[in-house]
Amino acid sequence: MSAPRxxxxxxxxxxxxxxxxxxxxxxxxxYLCVGLDPDPAKIPAAFGAGVEGMEAFCLAMVQATQHVAVxxxxxxxxxxxxxxxxxxxxxxxxxxxxxxVLVIADAxxxxxxxTATRYARAMFEGLGADAVTVVPYMGRDSxxxxxxxxxxxxxxxxxxxxxxxxxxxxxxxxxxxxEVLRKSQTFQGAQRLMFVVGATRPxxxxxxREEAPHAFLLVPGVGAQGGTVEDVAQFGxxxxxxxxxxxxxxxxYAAGPDATQEESQAAAANVAEDLAAQMRxxxxxxGLV
Amino acid sequence: MSAPRxxxxxxxxxxxxxxxxxxxxxxxxxYLCVGLDPDPAKIPAAFGAGVEGMEAFCLAMVQATQHVAVxxxxxxxxxxxxxxxxxxxxxxxxxxxxxxVLVIADAxxxxxxxTATRYARAMFEGLGADAVTVVPYMGRDSxxxxxxxxxxxxxxxxxxxxxxxxxxxxxxxxxxxxEVLRKSQTFQGAQRLMFVVGATRPxxxxxxREEAPHAFLLVPGVGAQGGTVEDVAQFGxxxxxxxxxxxxxxxxYAAGPDATQEESQAAAANVAEDLAAQMRxxxxxxGLV
Numbered sequence: 001m002s003a004p005r006x007x008x009x010x011x012x013x014x015x016x017x018x019x020x021x022x023x024x025x026x027x028x029x030x031y032l033c034v035g036l037d038p039d040p041a042k043i044p045a046a047f048g049a050g051v052e053g054m055e056a057f058c059l060a061m062v063q064a065t066q067h068v069a070v071x072x073x074x075x076x077x078x079x080x081x082x083x084x085x086x087x088x089x090x091x092x093x094x095x096x097x098x099x100x101v102l103v104i105a106d107a108x109x110x111x112x113x114x115t116a117t118r119y120a121r122a123m124f125e126g127l128g129a130d131a132v133t134v135v136p137y138m139g140r141d142s143x144x145x146x147x148x149x150x151x152x153x154x155x156x157x158x159x160x161x162x163x164x165x166x167x168x169x170x171x172x173x174x175x176x177x178x179e180v181l182r183k184s185q186t187f188q189g190a191q192r193l194m195f196v197v198g199a200t201r202p203x204x205x206x207x208x209r210e211e212a213p214h215a216f217l218l219v220p221g222v223g224a225q226g227g228t229v230e231d232v233a234q235f236g237x238x239x240x241x242x243x244x245x246x247x248x249x250x251x252x253y254a255a256g257p258d259a260t261q262e263e264s265q266a267a268a269a270n271v272a273e274d275l276a277a278q279m280r281x282x283x284x285x286x287g288l289v
Numbered sequence: 290m291s292a293p294r295x296x297x298x299x300x301x302x303x304x305x306x307x308x309x310x311x312x313x314x315x316x317x318x319x320y321l322c323v324g325l326d327p328d329p330a331k332i333p334a335a336f337g338a339g340v341e342g343m344e345a346f347c348l349a350m351v352q353a354t355q356h357v358a359v360x361x362x363x364x365x366x367x368x369x370x371x372x373x374x375x376x377x378x379x380x381x382x383x384x385x386x387x388x389x390v391l392v393i394a395d396a397x398x399x400x401x402x403x404t405a406t407r408y409a410r411a412m413f414e415g416l417g418a419d420a421v422t423v424v425p426y427m428g429r430d431s432x433x434x435x436x437x438x439x440x441x442x443x444x445x446x447x448x449x450x451x452x453x454x455x456x457x458x459x460x461x462x463x464x465x466x467x468e469v470l471r472k473s474q475t476f477q478g479a480q481r482l483m484f485v486v487g488a489t490r491p492x493x494x495x496x497x498r499e500e501a502p503h504a505f506l507l508v509p510g511v512g513a514q515g516g517t518v519e520d521v522a523q524f525g526x527x528x529x530x531x532x533x534x535x536x537x538x539x540x541x542y543a544a545g546p547d548a549t550q551e552e553s554q555a556a557a558a559n560v561a562e563d564l565a566a567q568m569r570x571x572x573x574x575x576g577l578v
Contacts, residue, residue, distance in 0.1 A: 003339060004329070004370040004371055004372075005370070005371055005372035005373075005374065005375070037404070039403070040293070050292060075400070075404060077398075077400055077404045077405070077407040077408045077411065078404075078407055080407070080408065080411035080415070081293040081294070081407045081408075081410050081411045081415055082293055082294055082415070083293075083294035083376060083377075083380055083411070083415045083416065084294075084373045084374075084376035084377035084379075084380055085294065085373075086294070087372060087373035087376045088372075088373035090373075091372055091373055108398065108399055108400055108424070109366075109397065110397055110399075110424055111364070111366055111397055112449070112451040112453065113451065114328070115326070115364055115366045115367075116366070118366040118367055118369070118370045119366045119369065119370075121370050122366065122369035122370045122372070126369070126370055126371070126372045127372070135397070135399055135424045135426050136426065136456075136457060137424050137425065137426045137446055137457060137458065138446065138449050138451060138453055138454060138457075138458070139451070139452075139453025139454055139455065139456030139457050139458065140452070140453040140456050141451050141452055141453035142451070142453055143453075157426060157427070160401070160427050162401040162402065162427060162428070162430050162431065163428075163429070163430055164401065164427055164428025164429040164430035164431055164432075165427060165428055166428065167425075167428030167429050167472055168425060168426060168427075168428050168465065168468065168469060168472075169426065169427070169428065171460065171461050171465050171468050172460050172461030172462070172465070173461070173462065176457065176460050176461070176465060179457065179460050180457060183456055183457075
C-alpha cells in the first residue's frame with residue numbers, strides 16, 4: 001500500500017451536529033454509549049481465544065446492543081496489546097459498526113502540529129471513527145489539528161473518573177479542568193468539541209455546566225464504576241440532552257465467563273436496555289422524548 | 290495468534306539504569322536521540338513510496354546513525370496513519386534496532402488502571418520498546434501502571450516545546466509542569482521516570498532542575514525547532530549527564546527529497562556526527578568523558 005489507510009466505513013453523517021445527535025437520542029430514547037473494552041481475561045471462552053475471540057466478541061456485542069446504543073467506544077489499549085494483528089481486528093470491528101451510530105476511538109491521543117494531524121487522520125480517515133478522545137495537556141496546537149476535521153468530534157479529557165484525577169486536574173486556584181473547559185472553547189473548531197467528565201463526581205457536573213453549558217459531555221463511570229444515570233441526568237443534562245453516557249464492563253461481561261455466545265448477547269442486551277430505559281425516563285422528565 | 294504480542298527484540302538491558310545510560314553516553318561521547326518521524330511528504334523518493342518506503346527509510350537512518358545515537362524515538366503517529374500495515378512496519382523497524390541502544394516509543398499514551406497496563410504491555414512487551422512517553426494529565430493511577438514495569442523507562446511530558454504549552458502547562462500560581470515534576474517523583478517506581486522538557490525554553494531547564502535534579506530529561510526541539518546543544522547542556526546537564534537530546538527532521542531530511550539512499554544516509558550521518566561532536570564538547574567541559 002502506498003497511501004495512508006482509508007477505512008471502508010462511511011462516517012455517521014447524520015450525527016455530526018448537536019442537532020443530529022439529539023435526533024438519534026430522540027429516536028432511540030437513549031443516550032447510551034457502549035464501551036468496547038475487550039479484556040481477554042473476561043471474554044467468555046465461547047467466543048474463542050486471543051485476537052480472533054476479541055474480534056468475534058466485539059462484533060457480537062455491537063449486534064446485541066445497536067438498537068439502544070447511540071455510540072460505540074472502542075478503547076485502543078485492548079487492541080494495541082496484540083500489535084498489528086490487534087489493529088487489523090480493530091479496523092474490521094469499526095467497519096462493521098453501522099453508520100447511524102457514532103464510533104468514538106478512545107485513543108486519548110495528543111501531540112503537536114503536524115504529528116497531531118497524522119493522529120487525527122489515523123483515527124478519522126484510517127480507522128473510520130467519527131470521534132476521538134484527546135488529552136489537552138499540550139494546549140491549543142495539540143487540539144486544533146483534530147478539530148480541523150469537519151464533521152468529526154474531538155472529545156477532550158476534562159475531569160476524569162479515576163482517583164488520580166485529584167493529582168493534576170484540580171491543580172490551581174481555578175482548577176485545571178475548568179481552565180481546560182473554558183479555554184478550549186476559544187480554539188478553532190470548538191463547535192466540534194465534546195468533553196469527558198466522570199460520573200463518579202455528579203456534583204461536579206454542575207460546575208462543568210457553568211463552563212460548558214452547551215457542549216455534549218461523554219460521561220464514563222456509570223455502572224461498574226458506581227455512578228447512576230439519574231445523577232448524571234440531574235446535574236449534566238441540558239435542553240438538547242448534551243449527554244452520552246458510557247457503560248463498558250457492566251454490559252460486556254454481564255453473563256459471566258462461562259456463558260454461551262447467545263447468553264452473552266442476551267445478557268448484554270438486557271443490561272443495555274435497562275440503562276436505556278433509565279435514560280428514557282430522564283429524557284421524558286425533560287420533555288425531550 | 291492467541292496471546293498478546295511479544296516482540297522478538299531483546300530489551301536494552303545495559304541501559305535500564307542511570308548508571309548504564311551514563312556508560313553508554315560516555316562510550317559514544319554523545320547523548321543523541323534520533324527521532325524517527327517518517328513523513329511521507331519528505332522521505333526521499335529513492336526509498337520508495339508508502340509504508341514500504343517508510344520502513345526502508347527508517348532502517349537506513351538507524352544504520353547511518355547508530356554509531357553516535359544513544360536512543361531512537363519512533364513517533365507512533367507516522368505509523369498509525371497507515372493503520373495495521375503501519376503498525377506491522379513499526380514492529381519490524383523496532384526489531385531491527387540493536388539492543389545496545391534505547392528505543393523510546395513516542396506514543397504519548399495515558400489511560401487508567403487496567404487500561405494503562407495494557408498500553409504499557411503493548412509498548413514494552415508487544416513493540417519491544419525500552420521506554421515510552423506518557424501524558425500525566427490523569428494523575429497517579431495513569432502513570433504507575435507504566436512505572437510498574439521494571440527495567441523500562443516511563444517518560445512523562447512535563448514542559449513541551451510547542452507554543453500551546455502556555456495554555457495549560459503553566460496553569461496555576463505554581464505552574465502545572467512544576468507540579469507534575471514534583472508530585473510524580475513521589476509515585477511508585479519513580480526511579481524509572483524521565484521527563485520531557487522542551488529545548489526552546491533553555492532557561493526553564495534551570496527551574497526543571499530545581500524540581501528534578503537527578504532525573505534524566507528527554508529534550509526535543511534542538512535543530513529544526515531552534516534550541517542549541519550548548520544551551521541545553523548549560524542549564525540541564527547534571528553530574529551524571531542526565532540528558533537525552535532529540536533531533537528528528539534535522540537529521541532525517543538533511544539530504545533533501547531528491548537524494549539517493551546513499552546520499553541520504555551520508556547526510557544524516559554528518560548531521561548526527563556534528564551534533565554528537567557538540568555533545569562531546571559539553572561532556573568534556575563537565576569532565577564526563
